Amino acid sequence: PKNKLFILCSPHNPVGRVWTEEELKKLVILSNENNVTIVSDEIHSDLVLFKNKFTSLGTLNLKNLIVCTSISKTFNLAALKASNIIIPDKILRGKFKEEMFKVGLKPVPNIFGAIATESCYTDDGEKWLENLKKYLENNYEYLKKYLEENIPSIKCTPLEGTYLAWLDLKGLNLTEEELVNKIEKEAKIVIDGGHIFGEEGKGFIRLNFACHRDVLKEALERLKKVF
Known part of the structure; x- marks a missing residue:
């Protein structure tokens, strides 16, 4: 009330x-x-x-x-x-x-x-946006397939909008501190740890895939090497 x-x-x-x-x-x-x-x-x-x-x-x-x-x-x-x-x-x-x-x-x-x-x-914003959305959809599908084939312990949750993937890393059985250490210090990828979104976000990370495919590919290869 x-x-x-x-x-x-x-x-x-x-x-x-x-x-x-x-x-x-x-x-x-x-x-x-x-x-x-x-x-x-x-x-x-x-x-x-x-x-x-x-x-x-x-x-x-x-x-x-x-x-x-x-x-x-x-x-x-x-x-x-x-x-x-x-x-x-x-x-x-x-x-x-x-x-x-x-x-x-x-x-x-x-x-x-x-x-x-x-x-x-x-002006030409709509035309540009439609092309961007196709690129983002393809990047997300690439990300999802890569994880399934190479790091199945990391789950890519279903996505309907935004350019931010919500990844479930709980299957790795690591503490929040261990996850951040491996991703940021070993793989050298800066991410948003799920804990910043509240208690329920622990064990998740948010990954921005609005980038060139080559950048996304390199990031995923670094994750594969670490995990």
């Missing part, structure tokens, strides 16, 4: 889950019934893979909503510091802007970020 805010990661990071429209509709009903505001982080929404369908909470009948998007993940432009915070409700939007000003932040992007955002969404 004390909950006032629900933070949703859609698609989910780190597990790469794309929530279905039916799941989101149930969430909207719960939110409306309990007067809970949902902040929907949809920064990976352009990167939905394998014919999965993304549904933005902004398209559903939600009373209290904040949607966050950005070109930073899709087009690798995080350095431009450009993001969009969409708040349909005028009163809630006013409160948000007021708090922004209180902490010395103006809700206005820099000129480079604004132009880049417009360009990505209106």
Whole structure:
């Protein structure tokens, strides 16, 4: 009863889950019934893979909503510091802007970020994105097959979106410290250990496969050598 805010990661990071429209509709009903505001982080929404369908909470009948998007993940432009915070409700939007000003932040992007955002969404961005998604799908399939054939103790969990693979290393029977030591110091691969996502993430790692195939191949060969 004390909950006032629900933070949703859609698609989910780190597990790469794309929530279905039916799941989101149930969430909207719960939110409306309990007067809970949902902040929907949809920064990976352009990167939905394998014919999965993304549904933005902004398209559903939600009373209290904040949607966050950005070109930073899709087009690798995080350095431009450009993001969009969409708040349909005028009163809630006013409160948000007021708090922004209180902490010395103006809700206005820099000129480079604004132009880049417009360009990505209106010029040849879509064509480029479709090619990128094909490349990511192929990289994920390569990653999955490589692990199955060479390091079967490492399981590649099913992926529906994002460019981040959620790998289950519990089959190696190593402690969190041993895993990090082997991967970072021996294989010399910097990863995000699953423990940073909470207790349930222990024994997992998050691997970014949004890179050239040769880079991914080398990383996997290093893992094979160590394990």
